[in-house]
Amino acid sequence: MQDKPSGQGETAPVELEVKFRAGPDTGDGLFGSPLLAAAEQKGEEQLETRYFDSDDFALKRAGFDLRIRSENGTKLIQCLKEAASATSGPFSRPEYEAETISPVPDLALLPDHVRPRVAKVLGKAKLEARYETRIHRRTIEITHGASRIEVAFDAGLVMAGGKSEQISEVELELLSGNAADLLDLADSLATHFSLSLDFASKSAKGYRLANGSAPKPAKARPLSLPPKASRNTLLARLLANGLTHFTANWEALLRGDDPEAVHQLRVALRRLRCFLALLPDDELHTQLNRAAQGLARAMGPARNQDVFHEFLVHGPLAEGNDAPNAAALLALVSQRQGEARALARQALSGTAATLFVLALERRIIALQQDQTPGPSARVFARKALARLEERALRRGKTMPGLDGEQLHRLRIALKYLRYAAEALGPVALEKKELRKLVKATAALQELLGQRNDALQFKQLLDETGSAAGGKARDAVQFITGWLAHARHRQHEGLEEAWRAFLKCCK
Numbered sequence: 229m230q231d232k233p234s235g236q237g238e239t240a241p242v243e244l245e246v247k248f249r250a251g252p253d254t255g256d257g258l259f260g261s262p263l264l265a266a267a268e269q270k271g272e273e274q275l276e277t278r279y280f281d282s283d284d285f286a287l288k289r290a291g292f293d294l295r296i297r298s299e300n301g302t303k304l305i306q307c308l309k310e311a312a313s314a315t316s317g318p319f320s321r322p323e324y325e326a327e328t329i330s331p332v333p334d335l336a337l338l339p340d341h342v343r344p345r346v347a348k349v350l351g352k353a354k355l356e357a358r359y360e361t362r363i364h365r366r367t368i369e370i371t372h373g374a375s376r377i378e379v380a381f382d383a384g385l386v387m388a389g390g391k392s393e394q395i396s397e398v399e400l401e402l403l404s405g406n407a408a409d410l411l412d413l414a415d416s417l418a419t420h421f422s423l424s425l426d427f428a429s430k431s432a433k434g435y436r437l438a439n440g441s442a443p444k445p446a447k448a449r450p451l452s453l454p455p456k457a458s459r460n461t462l463l464a465r466l467l468a469n470g471l472t473h474f475t476a477n478w479e480a481l482l483r484g485d486d487p488e489a490v491h492q493l494r495v496a497l498r499r500l501r502c503f504l505a506l507l508p509d510d511e512l513h514t515q516l517n518r519a520a521q522g523l524a525r526a527m528g529p530a531r532n533q534d535v536f537h538e539f540l541v542h543g544p545l546a547e548g549n550d551a552p553n554a555a556a557l558l559a560l561v562s563q564r565q566g567e568a569r570a571l572a573r574q575a576l577s578g579t580a581a582t583l584f585v586l587a588l589e590r591r592i593i594a595l596q597q598d599q600t601p602g603p604s605a606r607v608f609a610r611k612a613l614a615r616l617e618e619r620a621l622r623r624g625k626t627m628p629g630l631d632g633e634q635l636h637r638l639r640i641a642l643k644y645l646r647y648a649a650e651a652l653g654p655v656a657l658e659k660k661e662l663r664k665l666v667k668a669t670a671a672l673q674e675l676l677g678q679r680n681d682a683l684q685f686k687q688l689l690d691e692t693g694s695a696a697g698g699k700a701r702d703a704v705q706f707i708t709g710w711l712a713h714a715r716h717r718q719h720e721g722l723e724e725a726w727r728a729f730l731k732c733c734k
Contacts, residue, residue: 282353359434375405
C-alpha cells in the first residue's frame with residue numbers, strides 16, 4: 229500500500245491491486261508454478277466480511293465501500309474504500325483501515341478529512357449489513373524486481389438476500405516498491421495461466437446480488453488537466469482517463485445485455501487511439517495502437533447489429549408501418565445480434581485484452597515518472613489540436629466531391645479532433661472558441677455517421693435477407709426504399725455542415 233495526496237491537504241493510503249478471474253483449481257497451479265518458486269510466507273485465512281450501507285445504498289452510489297472483516301474469527305478490521313479518480317487508472321483506489329472491536333462500523337475511526345464526506349452522504353440514514361462474503365484465502369509473498377508483492381487466491385461466496393454467487397479470484401497487491409514490478413508480474417501470470425482481468429470488486433458483486441441489477445455502462449468521466457503541467461503529465465492523465473473509461477464498461481458487457489456497453493467500450497478505444505496518437509511514435513506505441521484497433525474491430529459486429537436492430541425497430545419497422553413479414557426479419561436480426569455480442573464478450577475476456585490493459589498501464593506509469601523537460605500542457609495541447617484540425621481540413625478539401633472512402637476518412641479525422649477538443653480544449657482554447665469547435669465538429673461528424681450507418685444498414689440488410697430467404701424478401705424491399713430516402717436527406721445537409729465547420733476553423 230502506498231500514499232498519495234488526497235486533494236484535501238491529507239495523504240491518502242492507496243491500494244494498488246491487480247485482480248484476475250480464476251477457475252476453482254487455479255490456486256493449485258498458481259502456487260506450484262516456477263514463476264512463484266521464490267515466494268515466501270505461505271498462509272491460509274478464513275475471511276468473513278460484512279458490507280454496510282443505508283437502505284438506498286447511498287454510500288455505494290457515492291463511490292464508498294464500508295466493511296467489517298473478521299480474520300480467522302478473531303481480529304476485526306474496519307475498512308473504507310472510495311472510488312478512484314478519473315485519472316488514477318483502474319488499479320488503484322484510496323482505502324482507510326483500522327482495527328476495531330465492534331462488529332458494526334464506527335465512523336470515528338475514519339480520518340478527519342474523510343469522515344465529514346461520509347457523514348454527509350449518509351445523513352440520518354441507518355447503517356446495516358447489506359451483503360457479505362465468506363472467503364478462503366491462500367497467500368504468498370514474493371520479491372519481484374525491487375518490489376514486495378502479495379499473491380492471493382480467493383475462493384468462496386458472496387451472499388445477499390438469500391442469494392449467493394461463487395467467487396474465485398487471483399489478486400496481486402503491491403506491499404512495497406513500484407507499480408511497474410506489480411504489472412510485470414501480472415503480465416507474466418496472465419500469459420502463463422491465460423488469466424483475464426476482473427474489474428468487479430467483491431462489494432460490486434454483492435451490490436448486484438442485493439438489488440438484482442446488472443452492471444451499468446459508463447461514459448467517460450470529466451477530466452481535469454492543469455494548464456501548467458508537463459506534456460508527459462498531460463499525456464498520462466489522458467491515457468489514464470481513457471483506460472478508466474474502457475475498464476468501467478468491462479463488466480457491463482460481460483454480465484449485462486445493454487447495447488450501450490459495447491458502444492462505450494468502442495468509444496473508449498477510439499479515445500485511447502486518439503490519445504495514443506499524441507505520443508512519440510515508437511514500438512510500444514505501435515503495439516498499443518494495434519491492440520486497441522484489434523479490440524475495436526472484434527466488437528464492431530456487435531455494435532453494428534445493435535444499431536441495425538434499433539434502426540429497424542424505431543424506423544421502417546416501427547409500429548404503424550406496413551412492412552410485410554417484418555417479424556421473420558427481426559427474429560433473424562435479434563439472433564445475429566446475440567451471436568455478435570457473444571463474440572465481443574469472448575474478445576474482452578481473452579488474454580489479449582488483459583495484456584493490452586496491463587501494457588497501457590505500464591506506459592501511463594512511465595509517462596508519470598518521466599520528468600524530461602518539454603512544452604507545457606497548454607502549448608502541447610494547442611499544437612496537437614492544430615495538427616488534428618489541419619488533417620480534417622485537408623481530408624475534406626474537395627468537398628462536396630468526396631467519394632465514400634474519402635468521406636469515411638474525413639469522419640475518422642473529425643472523431644479524433646472532437647475527442648481531442650473535448651479533452652484538451654479546456655487547456656488550449658477559450659470557452660467560446662471551444663464550444664463552437666465541438667459543436668461544428670459534432671454536427672458534421674453526426675451527418676457523416678448517419679451516412680455511414682445507412683451504407684452499413686444496406687450491407688447488413690442484404691446479408692440478413694439472403695439468410696432469411698423468400699419469407700423476408702418483401703420486408704427487405706420495403707426497408708431498401710426507406711434507406712434510399714434517408715440517404716437523400718443526409719446528402720442535403722452535408723455541404724451546409726461542412727461550411728459551418730470551415731467557418732469555425734478560420
